[in-house]
Amino acid sequence: MKVKRLNIRTVDKETKSLQKAVCIKGMGIEGDKNAKGGEKQLSLLPLHIREEIEEGKINGLCIPRFTENISYVGNSDLSKGDMYKIGDVLIQISSTRKKCFPECQNIIKNKPCTLVKSVSYAKIISGGIIELNDEIEAFKGKDDDF
Template sequence: MKLNKFYLSLSVKNKKSVNILELTTTCGIKNDIKSKKGSREIAILDKKSRLIVDNIKDGLCINRFRENITIEEIEMDKLRDGQNIAIGSSLIEITNVRKKCFDNCILLEQGKYCPLIKNVRYAKIINGGKITLSDDIKIIV
């Protein structure tokens, strides 16, 4: 199933926007400060949630979290655990549908809404390759 999409940004290092992400099966995203092998090699977030996060002042993760891929026109609930997704010349698998909230986060303590909990998707790299701003996203069913 091919999905319409619009990439708002691709990010590496300390929230630096880039035009291309290079995915590797050995270490995750090349040149990413958080690059590591495992089930959370890539972080994905939608534009709507990013805008909410940008306007939240409190929260343990709010100022530290930055997704590698910000997308628009794809509902995050369509991206589920175990789904393979082709983007550009790469293939990734959604591994985590939620971001863990830390017990000492002020948002959690005060019962406030945090869009990161339900709207972050993590993925691991199945086949390395490059992702560009013009690539389509295809969910492999």
């Protein structure tokens, strides 16, 4: 897998594209309004899903509200608990589903939402820099080994 886009959402709700992201251990990406710690410090989405959203093929209530931090290409089988090295950052997948809003038309009409099933969230175990085109490599050791 490889990082193809890096984004943050500012406190003014503006999406800002980055060439490199400063990841803060236990918090999130510097400058991101969601960098508050917890289980969702970093969000990842396959690039092909982001492109489908941009083409208008995926819609729903949260689509305009959602900005992933990392759009990536390659095998998208991220599993809860797995650890990955990206640049000099170590992350651990904390969740592999996005919460849906009950007022969303997809839920009301019982339509599946691709976004809900495609988003992964992670905790930053070891901070550092992530840059565009960095490899996302499975990490099999313990965070002490990093």
